Amino acid sequence: MIMSAFMLHMRDELNAWMLHRADAVMDRIYGQRKRAIYSRLPNTVVEIGPGTGANLRYYAPNTRLIAIEPNRAMHPRLRSQAKRYNIHLQIKTMQGEQIDLPDASVSAVVGTLVLCSVQDPQQVIAEVRRILKPGGRYIFLEHVAAVSGTPLRGFQEKLLGIWRRLFDGCHLNRATNTLIGTAGFADVDMDCFILRWRVLPIAPHIFGVAVN
Ligand SMILES: C[S@@+](CC[C@H](N)C(=O)[O-])C[C@H]1O[C@@H](n2cnc3c(N)ncnc32)[C@H](O)[C@@H]1O
Numbered sequence: 001m002i003m004s005a006f007m008l009h010m011r012d013e014l015n016a017w018m019l020h021r022a023d024a025v026m027d028r029i030y031g032q033r034k035r036a037i038y039s040r041l042p043n044t045v046v047e048i049g050p051g052t053g054a055n056l057r058y059y060a061p062n063t064r065l066i067a068i069e070p071n072r073a074m075h076p077r078l079r080s081q082a083k084r085y086n087i088h089l090q091i092k093t094m095q096g097e098q099i100d101l102p103d104a105s106v107s108a109v110v111g112t113l114v115l116c117s118v119q120d121p122q123q124v125i126a127e128v129r130r131i132l133k134p135g136g137r138y139i140f141l142e143h144v145a146a147v148s149g150t151p152l153r154g155f156q157e158k159l160l161g162i163w164r165r166l167f168d169g170c171h172l173n174r175a176t177n178t179l180i181g182t183a184g185f186a187d188v189d190m191d192c193f194i195l196r197w198r199v200l201p202i203a204p205h206i207f208g209v210a211v212n
Contacts, residue, residue: 012073015168020052020077027057029195030112030141033207034058037139042107046131048096048124049114050074053081061086066106068092068099071168096124101131108132112141115176117169125183132212139209140180143202144192145173156201163201177206185210 038058046066047055051074059065065087067078075091082089094100096111097120109128115121128138146152156172163172181188190208197203 009073011168012071016052016071016073016077019054019074023052023054026054030207031058033141033191034112037209038110041110041137041139044106044108046099046101046106046109048109048111048128049117050078050110051113052077055110055112056081056085056087059085059087062088064088064090066090066092066101068094068096070095095119096127098123099127099131103130104133104136106131106133107136108139109136110139113143115140115142115179116171116174117167119169121174121176121179122183125179129183129185129212134212135186136212137209138180138185138212140176141205141207142174142176143172143205144176146204152199152201152203155199159201172201180206180208180210183210185212187211 034055035058038055039060041059041063044064045059046068048068050067050069065082067089069075069078069091070093072093078091079089092100096114096118109132115124118124132138146156160172163170177190177192181190188208188210190206193205193207195203195205
């Protein structure tokens with residue numbers, strides 16, 4: 001029991017360390033897309049699963065960020081990124097499936113590379129819709145399942161178990177594009193793209209804005 005708690009703690013710490021180390025690479029891959037949208041966000045933003053704060057560099061200075069981050073191992077690096085980029089950070093150590101914010105209370109929610117890891121992505125999207133005001137925006141960036149029947153999808157299915165264990169519950173085969181597209185948003189503007197390294201199991205991505 002003590003050993004398994006220790007192992008879980010070590011896994012969380014390792015994931016936080018890896019995520020932080022990947023920061024510069026993620027900026028190279030996603031930075032241009034993020035910059036175009038994040039600079040136009042309102043002063044208060046809710047972010048689901050911000051991890052070690054990969055998105056903080058793109059928010060306008062003085063943004064008030066409500067961070068829904070259940071993994072405490074992420075918090076120290078998240079806090080130091082907030083200090084570095086002048087973001088007013090409030091961390092809520094809770095799951096995106098059950099957020100303690102009132103209905104229709106915020107104008108913008110951001111979630112990047114997170115619906116692959118949550119227990120119930122449909123419920124998280126429902127929570128995003130619940131806390132967003134009518135006309136509020138959900139900005140998403142996710143890696144998704146490759147098209148069924150393709151070699152890449154076969155590769156994703158084969159790797160699924162080991163990948164999930166290595167990367168904090170990350171599912172390679174989630175059709176998050178369909179989940180967002182059918183969640184009931186008034187409008188969804190979704191760009192599907194494949195990373196330059198096409199053989200990577202996380203190559204297929206979606207990026208976009210859904211309006212509540
Ligand atoms: C792959 S990391 C992505 C971090 C960051 N969003 C980024 O783009 O680098 C996934 C994050 O989702 C968080 N997470 C996992 N399950 C969650 C849940 N149920 N609700 C909210 N966040 C969750 C993890 O703790 C982790 O910080």
